[in-house]
Amino acid sequence: xxxxxxxxxxxxxxxxxxxxxxxxxxxxxxxxxxxxxxxxxxxxxxxxxxxxxxxxxxxxxxxxxxxxxxxxxxxxx
Amino acid sequence: xxxxxxxxxxxxxxxxxxxxxxxxxxxxxxxxxxxxxxxxxxxxxxxxxxxxxxxxxxxxxxxxxxxxxxxxxxxxxxxxxxxxxxxxxxxxxxxxxxxxxxxxxxxxxxxxxxxxxxxxxxxxxxxxxxxxxxxxxxxxxxxxxxxxxxxxxxxxxxxxxxxxxxxxxxxxxxxxxxxxxxxxxxxxxxxxxxxxxxxxxxxxxxxxxxxxxxxxxxxxxxxxxx
Numbered sequence: 001x002x003x004x005x006x007x008x009x010x011x012x013x014x015x016x017x018x019x020x021x022x023x024x025x026x027x028x029x030x031x032x033x034x035x036x037x038x039x040x041x042x043x044x045x046x047x048x049x050x051x052x053x054x055x056x057x058x059x060x061x062x063x064x065x066x067x068x069x070x071x072x073x074x075x076x077x
Numbered sequence: 078x079x080x081x082x083x084x085x086x087x088x089x090x091x092x093x094x095x096x097x098x099x100x101x102x103x104x105x106x107x108x109x110x111x112x113x114x115x116x117x118x119x120x121x122x123x124x125x126x127x128x129x130x131x132x133x134x135x136x137x138x139x140x141x142x143x144x145x146x147x148x149x150x151x152x153x154x155x156x157x158x159x160x161x162x163x164x165x166x167x168x169x170x171x172x173x174x175x176x177x178x179x180x181x182x183x184x185x186x187x188x189x190x191x192x193x194x195x196x197x198x199x200x201x202x203x204x205x206x207x208x209x210x211x212x213x214x215x216x217x218x219x220x221x222x223x224x225x226x227x228x229x230x231x232x233x234x235x236x237x238x239x240x241x242x243x244x245x246x247x248x249x250x251x252x253x254x255x256x257x258x259x260x261x262x263x264x265x266x267x268x269x270x271x272x273x274x275x276x277x278x279x280x281x282x283x284x285x286x287x288x289x290x291x292x293x294x295x296x297x298x299x300x301x302x303x
Contacts, residue, residue, distance in 0.1 A: 043089065046194040047118045050186075054202040059289055062209050066296050 030061035141288035162216030197281030229291030236284025
């Protein structure tokens with residue numbers, strides 16, 4: 001189970017780097033944070049998992065989306 | 078090199094690992110005895126290592142100040158597409174229904190940090206996400222009634238002040254700073270530490286909530302009031 005979560009996390013991170021639409025990259029980073037929160041819960045650190053879910057998948061995702069509305073939506077590199 | 082170093086770490090949860098040998102045992106055994114708090118993590122971050130958490134709250138607030146310095150450039154201006162009310166009935170009604178529920182859960186998380194996973198950071202971040210949700214779905218102007226933008230940074234400062242104030246009160250009444258057993262509440266020693274943990278968790282919740290909303294508002298509006 002933990003192995004599956006690790007695989008999903010690594011796949012989400014690699015795809016977030018490769019994709020050219022920055023909004024999709026922000027969404028994939030939110031997915032990565034969510035999977036890491038599940039991993040923390042699976043390892044027994046529920047407080048840390050709670051924090052990661054709220055801040056990583058929630059607030060950081062929102063701040064990334066608002067920040068990329070200031071620049072262009074397609075990636076340059 | 079990372080894999081080679083990682084292979085040498087002790088097994089997860091190993092009671093004979095070097096990290097678990099010295100003070101962890103005292104913390105685990107003393108959490109209920111010293112502070113009447115079943116949640117060992119909360120006792121550790123708010124009571125035994127309370128000074129570190131005060132530093133962390135100050136770091137969160139100074140991150141908000143740094144974002145204020147970086148982002149408040151009036152020539153940047155508002156993003157025209159974000160912050161307008163969407164006018165979509167489904168998202169509007171669902172948001173208006175969900176915000177009080179999430180806020181009630183956030184209050185539960187803050188006040189039950191002693192007994193369930195949670196505490197000040199999580200609860201404060203949850204209330205901040207409700208305010209961010211209102212800003213995005215209900216529109217920037219309409220959500221000022223929920224939480225005005227000018228209240229963000231002062232509330233963050235109030236959170237740090239509450240935490241430092243509790244430590245200072247303990248110093249005034251004869252103990253070391255942040256030693257909650259010297260608070261003037263007239264309770265037995267372990268219940269005093271229980272209440273001290275609750276006060277600092279409330280301070281942390283205010284600090285995190287004010288800072289997160291102030292960062293979001295600075296990012297969205299660039300400091301302009303229009």
